[in-house]
Amino acid sequence: MLGLLRLEVRRTLRDTGFVVGGVVMPVVMYLLFTNIGGGADDGWRTASMVGMAAYGAMGSALNTGGAVAEDRTTGWLRQLRITPLSPRRVVAGRALTGAVTVLPAIVAVLAAGGLVNGVRLDLRQWAAIAVLLWLGSIPFTLLGLGNGYRLTAQTTGVVNLVCNLVLAVAGGLWFPPELFPPWLRSVSPYTPTNRFAQLGTSVADGHAPTAGAVLVLVCWLSLFGSYAVVSYRRAARTV
């Protein structure tokens, strides 16, 4: 299974779409949004850093689903089924790959915040933010897998992109929700992305994530998780 993880991580890192969309874009957007027009205050530099790291992590997590859809069409999943690897290990290997490949986005944006934008936090805070964003990306990996096991490679790409944009904007990862019209501002706290970013911003503000944030994320986790399981069962009959 470690062999599969190594192979799949290599394949992901060689995917230009992944590197540009999942790592380069969030960093560039973060630096632009916080430095254009005279620069932002310290609070927004930090909040936007967490938001963009969350955005990058979500993009990378969804990408795992795109990779699954691609593997279904190329016959790679079929090829794996005639190796001695058990299906359980194949799925576990894929999930671990997803977990590893969200890290570059998180690390890159946090590094840009600390090194370029001068965000100052305790070492404990940095570590906690990175770990929370890493764990918080699991629901999005499951959403991507649900799409990837259900849809064709092309459709998965489009659906993932739409999910990514809608969730990023509605959750306030790009712009703070205070700028939203009232109706969107009232919806935003129920989105997984808003609460995902909140995991990080509360740590940056010096306190633990709220129970509300965890509760909303757990709800989304179970929803996306069930979606992934149902899609996988459907696909298993045809792969």
Place this chain on the structure above:
Amino acid sequence: MSFTGAVRAFGPVRAVDGVDLEIARGETVALLGRNGAGKSTAISLLLGLDEPDEGGVRVFGRVPAQAVRAGLVGAMLQDARAVPRVTVGELVAFVAGTYPAPMPVAGALEAAGVTKFAGRRLDRLSGGQAQRVRFAVALVGDPSLIVLDEPTAALDVEARYAFWDAMRAYARRGRTVLFSTHHLEEADANADRIVVVDRGRVVADGSGARLRRAAGGGLVALDLACSDANGQAGQAGQADSAGLAGLPGVVSVEVRGGRARLRTEDPDATVVALAGLGLVRGLEVAPASLDDAFLALTSADGPTRGSARTSLEAV
């Protein structure tokens, strides 16, 4: 490995329709059939990629998926496309790592003739190169049974010879090999045993020579009288061919372009009878080719094409 009364249907199509087949350790067997005859479905069942609706399939006494899990099986699938963003060496090394007792990666690359482009990415190879990589993937686990679905479809002549050399070397080590093909000559040259599949059933099973014999001893061809004349003479030709079907040894008659082709179990008796009737014109006697054998086997009692071959066809 064995199939016992295996059936796999897709809607109304019975792709595998009651196959009984027993293959012993160390045999090299060709699964021969036209496109859509059920070869690939049978292979899917054998690899545990699909389950039979009825009957059973066993590989080394186990359910196929378990045999695969135990590393006893290596396979080369027909429809597999290149895995994106992986080099040849990485892929083969990865697959080797999943087997309990693989052969050295370099050895598998060498045997499949892909050492030269081990560092190249799979999605940048030609069709023939990619096919050779799939052979390396099937070999590298050093499995007891190797299953190859149309292994030479994309290969040029030279690569084809190299491929069969490597395959025979593998078989000589006591490994069981099953390959599917629709090239008769390939099956004849490389397999101990040919299993002919048609419409999901096994229609013949034996060596190439036995299949030739099964198809009838030979082929006798001759020009029909008045075949170069017009309408009325054509009727005479028809009458002629009707008489031909009753000659000793003749199994079937086919008339095309004024020339009759008789498939016969006993060419000698047929020729003597023809001479007696004074019908010997442009006579030609040939042993049944493997192609003839194959066509005879795959269409003899079929509901769609069978009648065309055994009935008379006056021109």
